[in-house]
Amino acid sequence: MRELVYYVAVSLDGYIADPNGGFDAFPVEGDHTFVVFGEYADALPTHALSGLGIEPPRTRFDTVIMGWKTLAPALDIGIASPYSHLRQFVASRRARDLDRTITLTHDPLDTVRDLKREDGLDIWLCGGGELAGALLPEIDRLVLKRNPLVFGSGISLFGKASYEPRAFTLTGARSFQSGVIIEEYAVSE
Numbered sequence: 001m002r003e004l005v006y007y008v009a010v011s012l013d014g015y016i017a018d019p020n021g022g023f024d025a026f027p028v029e030g031d032h033t034f035v036v037f038g039e040y041a042d043a044l045p046t047h048a049l050s051g052l053g054i055e056p057p058r059t060r061f062d063t064v065i066m067g068w069k070t071l072a073p074a075l076d077i078g079i080a081s082p083y084s085h086l087r088q089f090v091a092s093r094r095a096r097d098l099d100r101t102i103t104l105t106h107d108p109l110d111t112v113r114d115l116k117r118e119d120g121l122d123i124w125l126c127g128g129g130e131l132a133g134a135l136l137p138e139i140d141r142l143v144l145k146r147n148p149l150v151f152g153s154g155i156s157l158f159g160k161a162s163y164e165p166r167a168f169t170l171t172g173a174r175s176f177q178s179g180v181i182i183e184e185y186a187v188s189e
Contacts, residue, residue, distance in 0.1 A: 002116045003140035005061070006125040006132055007043055008157070010144050015154035016129055021069065026147045030178025036145070043124055045074070045082045056085040062121040065108060067131035068092040086124070089115075091131050112138045130159035136166055141186050148179030 008016050009026045017023045037044070041054055042061040049056055064086045071090050074082040080099040081088065088101060091108035098104055105111040112135055115123050125135060132139070136158060144157075168185035175181050 002118065002120055003122045004065075004112055004116065004125055004135065004138050005122050005141045005143060006135075006139050007040060007143040008125075008127055008132075008145070009147055010157055011147055011149050011151045011154075013150045013152065014157050015151040016127055016157055017155040018151050019154045021073070021155060025149055025151070026145075027178055027180065030176060030180060032145070032176040032178045032180035032182065035174070035182055040143070042086065042121075043126070045079070046084045047079060047082070049085070058085070058121070060121060061086060061124040063087040063089070063115060063123045064126050065089040065091065065105075065112060065115075065123060065131070065135075066126035067128045068096065070127040070131075071102075083126075091134075108135060109138065128159070129155045129157055130161060132157065133159035133161040133163050136163050139166070139187065141184065142168055144183045144185075146181040146183055 009023060010016050018025065037052065037054065040060060041049065041057050042059065064083045068090060081101045084101055089103045089105050089111060090098060091105050093106060096104055108131060112123065125132060125139065167188035169188045170183065171186050172184040173181055
């Protein structure tokens with residue numbers, strides 16, 4: 001069965017973006033990038049893959065789900081379909097005019113449940129925090145790129161919504177000279 005994997009960069013204090021929604025402070029260079037560009041290349045934007053001369057490996061993810069606020073920065077710079085090498089879903093409470101390659105969902109929980117019943121690779125939960133909080137009951141694994149910085153406030157890993165506690169077990173952690181630690185967790189049964 002496919003799994004929903006929340007793969008995301010996060011600060012030491014649990015924020016996936018600064019108070020303005022920015023994430024430029026996260027280091028993009030360093031020895032941790034061999035994991036990002038290797039094991040998780042499916043989660044790189046299509047234009048970044050092209051610029052780096054990397055073919056999407058299509059070994060980890062074949063589908064991505066993201067919130068509207070996660071998609072908006074790409075739209076702001078003229079990228080209508082940021083992950084065209086993946087099947088793309090965007091969750092929004094309102095009707096949106098999207099590229100034909102992106103499916104809009106007003107019920108992300110049911111959408112993810114349906115996707116998990118299909119054959120295929122894992123589903124990447126790209127963000128944001130509010131969507132992650134709503135999808136917490138369906139998250140099977142967390143892959144956190146814990147960055148050596150503190151935002152103080154911003155967009156929380158699981159948003160501000162209330163949700164039931166869910167236990168995860170640490171299955172691996174890799175430290176890098178860059179200060180980044182990649183932590184992997186599986187839901188505890």
